[in-house]
Amino acid sequence: xxxxxxxxxxxxxxxxxxxxxxxxxxxxxxxxxxxxxxxxxxxxxxxxxxxxxxxxxxxxxxxxxxxxxxxxxxxxxxxxxxxxxxxxxxxxxxxxxxxxxxxxxxxxxxxxxxxxxxxxxxxxxxxxxxxxxxxxxxxxxxxxxxxxxxxxxxxxxxxxxxxxxxxxxxxxxxxxxxxxxxxxxxxxxxxxxxxxxxxxxxxxxxxxxxxxxxxxxxxxxxxxxxxxxxxxxxxxxxxxxxxxxxxxxxxxxxxxxxxxxxxxxxxxxxxxxxxxxxxxxxxxxxxxxxxxxxxxxxxxxxxxxxxxxxxxxxxxxxxxxxxxxxxxxxxxxxxxxxxxxxxxxxxxxxxxxxxxxxxxxxxxxxxxxxxxxxxxxxxxxxxxxxxxxxxxxxxxxxxxxxxxxxxxxxxxxxxxxxxxxxxxxxx
RNA sequence: GUGGCUGUAGCUCAAUUGGUUAGAGCGCCGGACUGUGGCUCCGGAGGUUGCGGGUUCAAUCCCCGUCAGCCACCCCA
Numbered sequence: 001x002x003x004x005x006x007x008x009x010x011x012x013x014x015x016x017x018x019x020x021x022x023x024x025x026x027x028x029x030x031x032x033x034x035x036x037x038x039x040x041x042x043x044x045x046x047x048x049x050x051x052x053x054x055x056x057x058x059x060x061x062x063x064x065x066x067x068x069x070x071x072x073x074x075x076x077x078x079x080x081x082x083x084x085x086x087x088x089x090x091x092x093x094x095x096x097x098x099x100x101x102x103x104x105x106x107x108x109x110x111x112x113x114x115x116x117x118x119x120x121x122x123x124x125x126x127x128x129x130x131x132x133x134x135x136x137x138x139x140x141x142x143x144x145x146x147x148x149x150x151x152x153x154x155x156x157x158x159x160x161x162x163x164x165x166x167x168x169x170x171x172x173x174x175x176x177x178x179x180x181x182x183x184x185x186x187x188x189x190x191x192x193x194x195x196x197x198x199x200x201x202x203x204x205x206x207x208x209x210x211x212x213x214x215x216x217x218x219x220x221x222x223x224x225x226x227x228x229x230x231x232x233x234x235x236x237x238x239x240x241x242x243x244x245x246x247x248x249x250x251x252x253x254x255x256x257x258x259x260x261x262x263x264x265x266x267x268x269x270x271x272x273x274x275x276x277x278x279x280x281x282x283x284x285x286x287x288x289x290x291x292x293x294x295x296x297x298x299x300x301x302x303x304x305x306x307x308x309x310x311x312x313x314x315x316x317x318x319x320x321x322x323x324x325x326x327x328x329x330x331x332x333x334x335x336x337x338x339x340x341x342x343x344x345x346x347x348x349x350x351x352x353x354x355x356x357x358x359x360x361x362x363x364x365x366x367x368x369x370x371x372x373x374x375x376x377x378x379x380x381x382x383x384x385x386x387x388x389x390x391x392x393x394x395x396x397x398x399x400x401x402x403x404x405x406x407x408x409x410x411x412x413x414x415x416x417x418x419x420x421x422x423x424x425x426x427x
Numbered sequence: 428g429u430g431g432c433u434g435u436a437g438c439u440c441a442a443u444u445g446g447u448u449a450g451a452g453c454g455c456c457g458g459a460c461u462g463u464g465g466c467u468c469c470g471g472a473g474g475u476u477g478c479g480g481g482u483u484c485a486a487u488c489c490c491c492g493u494c495a496g497c498c499a500c501c502c503c504a
Contacts, residue, residue: 116503345462
C-alpha cells in the first residue's frame with residue numbers, strides 16, 4: 001500500500017473530479033446569478049496574517065512552517081484575511097457594497113476524520129460595506145439557492161440562524177457579566193438537543209448579581225416568536241431582535257421561509273462575529289454543518305483594513321460531497337462522446353482518421369481504437385467508453401460511400417453517406 | 428493532542444484450536460468470436476496478509492512497537 005497521498009489529502013480520480021467540477025460549476029452558477037464576482041489570492045501567506053486577529057481557534061491548527069528564506073509562512077486556513085487585505089489595498093476605489101466570491105483550497109493541520117481533512121475547497125461569498133439586514137438575507141438566500149441548485153429541498157436541509165446581538169442582550173439580561181460572554185457563548189453552543197434547560201455553569205464570579213445565573217428553557221430559544229417573547233422582557237430586547245426579525249421576514253417574502261428557523265443555540269466558534277450568524281445542516285443531522293457564516297462588522301478594521309461592515313459564509317466541498325453521494329445524486333460523466341469510430345480492417349483506418357478529424361473540427365467528441373482489433377472488440381470498447389453510437393467503416397462501406405451508424409443503446413443501425421458524416425451529421 | 432476499534436488482491440470478504448502452495452465473487456486482461464457490444468463459458472495477471480520486531484518446530488491468527496483508516500473527545504470548515 002504505497003504511493004498514497006499524504007494523510008488528510010486527497011487524490012481526485014476522474015470520477016471524483018467529475019463530482020468536484022459539478023460542485024464548483026453549481027457554486028459559480030448561483031454566485032453569478034446573485035451578481036457576485038470571483039477573486040482569488042495566494043494559497044501560502046505570511047504566518048502573522050493569521051496569528052494577529054483571526055482568532056486563537058484557528059491558530060492552533062495552522063499548517064505552518066518556515067520556508068527556505070527563513071520566513072514563517074502558513075497555508076491559508078481561511079479566506080477572510082486575504083480578502084481583507086485585498087479590499088484594504090483598493091478600499092477607496094471599490095464601489096460598495098462589494099459582492100465577491102472565491103473557491104479557495106484551504107488547509108489546516110489536525111488529525112483527520114470523516115468530513116474533516118487537512119485540506120478542502122470552500123466556497124466563500126462575502127458582502128462588504130453594507131449594514132442593512134437585506135444584505136444578511138441576500139447572503140442566506142444565496143446559500144439556500146445553492147443547495148436548491150443541487151436539488152435539495154426543505155426536507156433535506158435547514159438554515160438555523162441566530163444573532164450575536166440578541167445573544168448578548170439575552171445573556172446580559174440574565175446577569176452574565178460582559179467579560180464572561182465568550183464563555184457563555186461556548187456553553188450555549190454545546191447545549192445538547194435533548195436538554196430542556198440551558199444553564200451556565202459560570203459560578204457567581206461571572207454574573208453581575210453575584211449569583212449563579214438563572215436557567216432558560218430551551219424551547220424559548222427556538223423559533224422567532226418564542227425568542228421575541230423572551231427578549232421583550234429584557235432591557236433593550238425589543239431593539240436587539242429587529243435585524244433578526246427583518247432578515248427572517250425578507251427570506252419569507254422571497255419564498256424561502258420553509259428553509260429557515262431561528263435557533264439561538266447556534267453560536268459559531270469564531271470570535272469575530274458581531275451580528276447574525278447561521279449554519280446549514282442536513283435534516284438528519286448525520287453530518288457536520290454544510291455551511292456557516294455571519295456578520296463580522298469589526299473584522300476588516302481589526303485586520304488592518306478599512307472600517308467597513310461585512311458578512312459572509314463558507315461552504316466546504318467535503319460535507320457537501322458526502323451529502324450528494326448519500327442522496328445518490330449522480331453527476332454526469334466527465335466526457336460525452338458523440339461517436340466511436342470503428343475500422344473493420346487496416347485498410348479502413350485512413351478513412352476513420354480523416355472522418356474523426358473532420359468531426360473533431362466541428363466540435364464533436366469522437367474516439368477510435370488506438371490498436372487494431374476485431375469489430376467485436378471495438379464495439380465493446382465503444383460501449384465501455386459510453387459512446388451513444390458507433391460508426392463502422394469497412395471495405396463495403398468505402399465502396400458505396402457510406403458508413404454504418406449503429407445506435408449502441410437501441411441496437412439499431414442505419415447507413416449514412418460519408419458526406420453527411422464528414423459534415424458532422426449522423427443521419 | 429487523548430482514548431477505543433480495525434488493517435488479507437483494485438473492491439467486498441474467506442482461510443479448522445496457530446499447521447504445509449493464503450482462496451472466492453466482482454473488476455481488469457486475453458481466448459472461444461479474423462464484419463457487430465451488453466450474455467455465457469474458459470484461461471490469465473494481480474498478495475513481502477499495512478510495516479518492524481518478538482514468542483513458537485510452525486504466525487494471516489498470539490504479544491510489543493509503529494503507520495494508516497474509522498469512531499469518540501478536543502476543536503472546527
